[in-house]
Amino acid sequence: MIKQADGVSLSSVITPETVVFLDGPLSKEEAVLRLTEAMLPQVKDIIGRKALFDRVAEVEKLNQVLESGFYIPHAKFPELHNFFAVLGVFPEGFTDPATGLKVRAALLLLSPHKPAYFQLHLNMLCRLSQTFQPELIEKLAALRDPAAVAALLKGK
């Protein structure tokens, strides 16, 4: 969980608990579903399961994989007052059907749907896309330990 006062520090959102390794061949939709499943424990007291999956699936159509091979599915919920994230690492990767890009890391971001948070939401997206460059993603994919991932991202 990112508190607004935390600004856009990634280390506050990417902890060993919010990093998942997703093995096996996956489609993009399956990958997003798995990330949403992993997100659920963080927000289950605020957002219902169906509402979460429906909203993520809805906005996922508007999201696009960045050319760096990093994917940031993101959705905004009026019920939220904080930011929530799950980082998925895909050692085998999956292919984005729209662009043909190979995705080996993706971060599902849930943000508060309130005007006051939108600037922070943009900052977050900006910081994520700046941080997750191809070299870093290669390194992440080679790791097998969520704690090691969180450590690598510390200070970013």
Place this chain on the structure above:
Amino acid sequence: MVPSHPKLKQVFVLSTAMLSFISFWKAASVVLCDFGSSAYYAGGIAMRAFGPAFPWFVMGVMLFSGLMLAVYTESCIMFVRGGVYVVVREAMGKVMAKFSVSALVFDYALTGPISSVTAGLYLGGLLSNILPLLHINWHVPDRAFAVVFAVLVTAYFWRANIRGVEESADDNLKIISFVAVVAVLLLGWSGLTLYQRGFTLPPFTPVFSEEALGWTVHFPWLKAVGLIGIVMAFGHSILALSGLETLAQVYREIEDPKVQNLKKAVVLIFIFSVLFTGLLTFISALIIPADLVAGKYAENLLSGLALELNGPYWGRLGMQVLVVLSGTLMLVGAVNTSFVGANGVLNRVAEDGILHDWFRHLHKKFGTTHRIVNIIAVIQVLIILASGGDIFLLGEAYAFGVLASMSFNVMSVVILRFKRMEEEREWMFPFNLRFGNVHFPVGLLLVLVVLLSVTFMNLLTKKIATIGGLIFTAVFYGIFYVSEKLNEKKAQLYTPDDDNDEKLNLRREADILNVVPELTKDRRILVPVRNPNNLVHLAAVLETADDDTTDIIVLSAKIAKGIQSGGETMSDEDKEVFSAVVLLAEKYGKTVKPIFVFSNDPFHSMAQVAQAAGVDEIVMGVSGSTGAEVQLEHLAMAWGMAKKPDAPVKPVLAKVVWQGRQMTFQLS
């Protein structure tokens, strides 16, 4: 494999002559090179037609030019890319518009010959004075020399226009500045001469030559006296009023604030015309004996003024040199204006599908509409040869188109007051009675009455103008009519032709960084565009940005997936976007830097261009498919991805603008 970053596969910088804007000084000078050049021949021609009363009427025409300039100001404000064709088409339909343009082209066809022959006559007159001093015993045959000179000048500008040499407003300003200095010297010296000699005002009553009465001799009731005589004399002097169409053509190039600058240009043109054409012609009549005006100096009146001043001969000869030099520059400039003007007007009607594509065929090497230029050149040379250097014959033929186009224009502005009564105008011709939304144009109607009276009278008195003008107008109308029918058939057989595009010059650049040094102003705003019908955001930027301190970069990114091929080209849709951008920039008179890129991702291309150019703002239009928030999210992600790890990037405001609303956030 590490995926590569998206790249701008190809960067094109677009340029068109219409994306640089000029000050009101330059705009006025462009018009005056045409409008003011009549000072060198109008007086002599009017004198031949109705005798010593001519200065009153030339001055009267120049004062009347103030009213006409005001009418054109209103029509220019309504149509940035106007001119008589567009104004008449909007008010009275295509048929009348075709008539007005046909008549106008007749005058363009005569402007070249009358200007070049006059320049030749002035030069010939000067050589007649200078050669004996150099002990060269050669009598210059004035008219033959004028014909040869006029043909050479026409050939020069034919070649220049085939090669596509643009008229330079800078050159026009230099010419007019020089002419103004000569005019001040001439006025000062004339004032001194009048002070020393005293003067008698010329008679006001016109005395018409048999030729100047034309067909009116067959109508005993139409006596050339009283008001009818005044109208007749006015009609014989109205050729001093050529060049207003140039104002309409140059308006699109005037810089921001466009309307205020137009008004300033119009005031300058008016003052210059009254002092230069009106006052100098008047003073000529006060200083030069009437027999010399009618004889020796009839074809080069202002040379005569210089030579008849009080002072030593060498001084007067020096003044004549200055007069001839300034006159030649101005008159020769008017020849070029006749080529550019006729070509421009015919291209404008061609864009409307009433001139066959054959005429618009582009020169293989220079990309100019060479067939139109060839036709103008051939017509002008034939007119020069047929005239035999007789300026009075040319003057007799002139003014048919001037009057016709002015009458059509005034009539159209009157009609548009009713047809477009809801339209807010930044300025309108004065003397109106207001009834609800309608500003009943009393002033315009009075001007129209004067014009129609003079037009009617000229039809009777100026035989050559009437016959020549009607034949020429009928021929051109026929060409337009047939062309339109052929184009209609063609349109049914094919998809719309691509000739209707703005002429956009593309310059390919290897890297966006190569374009950055061309951005020289303190602030920079990036305006991405995609849809020619959704440029509200660009309009908002153009409305508020200070052109002196802000570079406006207009970016169109086209998605080109896959490996860089290097062979992408702009499609018609892409050109349509930039044509709309150019039109909007013209409307506000502000310079934009249009850049067209092929990219894997439009948002990334925005971010790359913005960061490379160090912009202060990115202003987007709202997307109907995704909405403003999603656009900003995509931009934020692209912004982060494009950022180089250690390179400092200044915070940038990102805006999404749509009708009456905007969202503003910061990218850091």
